[in-house]
Amino acid sequence: MFDGISKCRTSRSARSWSGVEAAYQHRHRALPGALLEHYELGSKLINWHPDWSARRRLLAGAYLTMEYSIESAALFNPSVCLHPDQTGVPQGAVRFIMSLRATGEGHVSSIVFRTGIITPDDAVTLEALPTRLHRSQMAPRPSILEAHVRTQAHGDGDRQLVHPARHGGAG
Numbered sequence: 618m619f620d621g622i623s624k625c626r627t628s629r630s631a632r633s634w635s636g637v638e639a640a641y642q643h644r645h646r647a648l649p650g651a652l653l654e655h656y657e658l659g660s661k662l663i664n665w666h667p668d669w670s671a672r673r674r675l676l677a678g679a680y681l682t683m684e685y686s687i688e689s690a691a692l693f694n695p696s697v698c699l700h701p702d703q704t705g706v707p708q709g710a711v712r713f714i715m716s717l718r719a720t721g722e723g724h725v726s727s728i729v730f731r732t733g734i735i736t737p738d739d740a741v742t743l744e745a746l747p748t749r750l751h752r753s754q755m756a757p758r759p760s761i762l763e764a765h766v767r768t769q770a771h772g773d774g775d776r777q778l779v780h781p782a783r784h785g786g787a788g
Contacts, residue, residue, distance in 0.1 A: 634679070646747075690719035692719055713734075
């Protein structure tokens with residue numbers, strides 16, 4: 618794949634990247650960052666270090682990326698805890714974070730998160746989903762898994778959940 622992209626004319630790789638960007642940018646937050654990360658991982662695995670433009674690296678990263686439809690996933694194993702940000706919650710109500718195991722296309726498992734509000738009369742409301750998807754990132758910590766989830770707010774109201782992990786690896 619890398620060899621094929623390397624041999625591709627600049628105009629063709631530009632058109633290919635433009636097609637990928639048009640098809641996926643509106644659905645994913647920070648798409649270029651994810652694609653560049655996948656390019657870096659793939660190129661390191663095979664010790665491939667060409668002097669490519671950013672656009673060509675993004676295209677290679679797209680070839681190494683699979684979009685996963687979380688909307689079609691089976692959801693199970695829910696777990697709920699208090700959200701660390703209770704700003705704007707009505708008196709007597711609480712905001713929560715719910716994690717779920719999602720198994721979908723190809724039986725691939727992921728962990729998905731939803732936030733919601735529980736009112737004093739036990740009514741449960743899930744907050745609206747963001748308009749664009751983004752991946753969670755494991756945040757390395759010097760100690761074993763800490764018992765909290767850090768929320769990183771974005772300017773447009775979307776939230777990205779970042780879960781802590783053991784230092785240097787997945788938790």
